[in-house]
Amino acid sequence: MASSPYQVLCVCLGNICRSPTAEIVLKHYVKLAGLAVEIDSAGTSNYHPHKAPDVRTQRVARARGYDLSHLRARQICREDYDQFDLILAMDEANLSDLHWKVSNLVQQGELDETVLDRLALMSEHDPKFPRQAVPDPYFGQASDFERVIDQCESAAQAWIDYWQSNPKILRRQS
DSSP states (O other), rough: BBBBBBEEEEEESSSSSSSHHHHHHHHHHHHHTTTTEEEEEEEEEEETTOOOOOOHHHHHHHHHTTOTTTTTOOOOHHHHHHHOEEESSSSSHHHHHHHHHHHHHHHTTTGGHHHHHHETTTTTTSSSSTTTTOOOOTSSSSHHHHHHHHHHHHHHHHHHHHHHHOGGGGOOOO
């Protein structure tokens, strides 16, 4: 059997601020670490279908060396629960929504309950922001967008450290 890359999905509400930032930041850290991990992002809602990330998100990210301009918002779909090995919610509200959706699909016989084990917070292993929400900056100021990047960088490094300490996690068979 050939192995395929481990796949991670970053999820927030609208997929235009936090989760695209988390996607790009995590991709950057994965590349630096030389890990075989593919990352995508989605929203629990369909508020901004096919829209580019928020201009403020892009501006702050660009200033920090990240390019989000090619990303487009999408809503998480049924197939994502099969495809992704790990689904990272940006906060407890989105994690709860994901648990609810998966639980309903399990009850309908469309998913195995083990999918629930693949749901986690972005900050799950982050020692600097332990299990803290990546706050939604949408109605905030520039400093709120900076904080999103700060937390995503810290959480991304924590996930890299976790995977490097537990290399069997990244091994999957296709």
